[in-house]
Amino acid sequence: MRIMIELIKPLVLGFTIGISAALVPGPMMLATVGISLEKGWRSGPFVFIGHSIVELTLILLIIGGISSLIGSSTITYMSIIGGIIMILFGLLILKSAKDISTMDIAGAARNTRIAKSPFLAGILTSVLNPTYVLWWLTAGSAIILQEYLVGTIAIVAFMAGHWIADFGYLLTVSLSTAKGKDFISRRNHKKVLYFCGILMMIFGIFFIFNYNNISTLI
Template identity: 60%
Template sequence: MVAIIELIQALILGFTVGISAALIPGPMMIATIGISMRKGWRTGPLVFIGHAMVETVIFLLILAGAVSFLGNSAMSYISVLGGIIMALFGIMLIKSAKKISVMDISASSAKKELPSSPVSAGILTSALNPTFVAWWLTAGSAIILQEYFLGVFAVLAFILGHWIADLGFLVAVSSSSSRGKELFSQSTHEKVMYVCGAFMLLFGLWFLFNYDNVSAFV
């Protein structure tokens, strides 16, 4: 039985990973901003539904396709690869924090042709985003499998934390966009990205130097 503290840790990890990824402007954020200007704050929850549908399929594929044949060696390789990806992702967040914080995302969304359905936008901007898919096939799968070997409830806690971050962020984006306001000030956005980047870098390094502990769950 997974200890309560481990469930809380998985929940916090899921939330932090979700926020770290959400802060980087991408197709889903741009689509949410653009559609929100026409359809209001309800765009956020609907985009999230489409996004969560794609992630659910990915989660199931990771678990169903990997757990049945993973051994210590395979899990170690996944942990090392995942650690490298997370560390690089953290460095990228830190290096690009200032640049991203001053981007005019609203202007970018106005130039793109966006799906009329928010749910479709959530599905398409997730499934067709190579960065999103590559993340879950490497670092994301390492985290999911680590939580799986702690127990199913740890996986669910991680996913719940991740989805709370996604939903909360998308609702905040759609609400602020529909009112013509910025979600964060530039300085706040920059500081949050520095914090998230540092977290991802440290967690990636933990995976790299503790892969033997991770594989011990197998």
Template identity: 55%
Template sequence: MSFLQPELIIELAKALILGFTVGISAAMIPGPMMFTTVGIALKKGWRTGLFVFTGHAFVESLIFLLILVGVAAFIGEQVISYMAIIGGIVMLLFGLFLIKSAKEVSAVDISESASKMDICSAPVSAGVLTTALNPAVLIWWLTAGSSILLQAYLVGIFAVLAFAIGHWIADLGVLVAVSSSCSKGKEMMSRRAHERILYLCGGLLAIFGFWFLFNYNSFSSMI
């Protein structure tokens, strides 16, 4: 079967890893979705992370479909390949931002910030709202995210699914870890560990960004 060809398996593994890297990088940055998860988890327990993720994944699924159906239908493979340049620049800048701000971001008191927010009490709705109404999410998927998805699309739908699965594994893992920790009155991790993870994610994203910039004609060499 063509699906079991070694080359395709390698491509799927690379797409999965890239999806996980992108997901964990975004999920580890304190923002509306994390604050909301913390606030609701303090009242409703560890399952909050599962429900917030459900709403988040629903919105991202719609974004994925819009990108693939709306864009891929009107542009050719060459244009898609060159879109990787934009994606590479965004990933590079995002990676450098993570490295530069890792110490400051890891010092954010998430529980305190969550207590100051007007939090939606329905976790699925919270996942939908904090994703759909977050400008940073939309900007990411219109630039780097769309270029990654369309490059994966050139390999095949299984590469797109592998990227999405890797991305959602990271999102789900972080959200459940956050809600579980908060429901038990504990910190998810030490600030030092948080900082080190952000450094690692920033470095990996910067590397992916360089690869997209200098190897935009070959998806296999990019991821």
């Protein structure tokens, strides 16, 4: 029973962070909309595959360096820095929610020509996004470090939740775009972003003050 709880926690955390990041109109979302307008709903899954390959590479690099960094002081510093970054990202999400009502997503997507291949677009919109890279170097690394202390299976659970959110959202975006519909109304998009931004900030606060035990997050 305890093992199940320990796995559900990173799964929920991964899903929450994944959907929070996905909902913010950024290069990957715009590329997905733009390519889906031309190539149909299958674009979303291929964008996800490219994106997940980059994330898997980053996670393996993080785990590979953990053995030489592990220690109580490392956990403290990484968790505090990660928590601060999560709070800042929460504020960024709140700002995005405020701007979403006036944003021309379809117009911006048509002008986003990162790559013709959705697979390549998933890679490029991840690698060339400084915000994305900063996230994994700070907050993302702190989360992986915390889950590493629980066990490799906890990292797998976290990434499963994260990728379920990414895949589900990108598939929804590509399906809706291909059918000429809004994947989410502006009003609901704004509400969900506000919720995610506040939740992200709460996670950041808990990371700062409860760095010794990731289980206190949820």
